[in-house]
Amino acid sequence: MRFATILGAVGFATAVLVGGLTGAAQADALDRITKEKVLRVAVPQDFPPFGSVGPDLKPLGYDIDTANLIGKELGAKVELVPVSSSNRIPYLTTGKVDLVISSLGKNAEREKVIDFSAAYAPFFNGVFGPEASTVEKAEDLNGKTVGVTRGSVEDIELSKIVSDKVTVRRYEDNNGTISAFLSGQVELVATGNVVAAAIIERNPPRLPILKFLIKNSPCFIGLNKDEGPLLEKVNAILAKAKADGSLSAISKKWLGTPLSKDL
């Protein structure tokens, strides 16, 4: 009898433990969010214009606006959790947040651990030039001068795709590249859309317009695995926000350009 009791107690404890451990991942996050009316979102605070801290010490940026948009659609209060790029996925997998909206790119390793929504923000390297330039692909650069920041991803990628006929001017840092473009020392620059956005923000006479993409890795919202209903809901919200232009407005606000149709 006593043995059976012990056995029973152990079994019960095991059940509670296992249930408790797996419960976090299996419980329907969407149910909890609608019940408690709180959506917890991991956002960056050191990566403008996606996420930074404003003068009033409140986080602001593309990711924060996106989080608020989703929170509003879900009818939940948004609780912003500042994360760094190295701990944003652990915050999600340990159940501290429901969503990671932290300029997260998709790759195979991450897809093993978490799920991704549809893309919500553009993130790419490309060749930018003034409105009048007719460059559309790498071959069009022949005979032209392109500025790039030495040693950057776009420098390495650009060097692979251009021929000897292209003059590549490599500057020490992004400021050098930007100055060279703004002063007209180079006709085109290869850089990230975030850097281009920083130029557009200053409203210079020479606006950098995207001519073609070098490397595209848009941002996705990260969710825990097996959160089908929440994933569906988030994707539906994103689809609606893309259709009615509210996501494009966020893009215009923080990146200076509306969303492209193919995102």
Place this chain on the structure above:
Amino acid sequence: MAYRFDFSSLADYTPVLVQGVATTVGLTLIGGVLGVGIGIAGAAARSSGNAPVRFAVGSYVELIRNTPFLVQLFFIFFGLPSLGVRLPEWQAAVLAMVINLGAYATEIIRAGIDATPKGQIEAGASLGMTGPQIFRYIILGPAMGKIWPALTSQIIIVMLGSSVCSQIAVEELSFAANFIQSRNFRPFEVYFLATALYLALAIALRWLLARLGDRMFRGGARV
């Protein structure tokens, strides 16, 4: 030590390095000749010209000697395009070096001119030589002979200073080193080689200028 030295990884980049050395030598050659030319003209103007000319040359010398070379370079390359003067990086670099060396050389050569004994100038005048003749045959030669070592050092400083031209994407030796380093991630090997090359260039230039000085100004200085 965990770091493994691998100088063989530099072999692929030999053309970049050769081009870098050639550009540094080219910049120094043109910058040096034109800069010393400006220096001679500036010194002549400052020691014998009229007051407005002296003031103008003095202002130029003080402006250049009291501002950093990098800022002068950025002003020419990034700043002047706003005024409609757009120089390609190579010309901007040469111009900055000429202007910079010109200011220092003006002061150095002026010191040599000031050291000319007055009696020699009066002797020239009593022989019926004109002002330009006196400057050319009596003042300049001995003056250059006296200050030649100082001028040599200044030219070498300008050559070493040309390394900052990599900031405006002039593909000289420092640019080559930075470029290679950003591709093969071997900073020790790359910068070790770049340092050795600069040292070799500086020693070669000093030797060359010493020979040149001997040939050109010893006769004048001996008089």
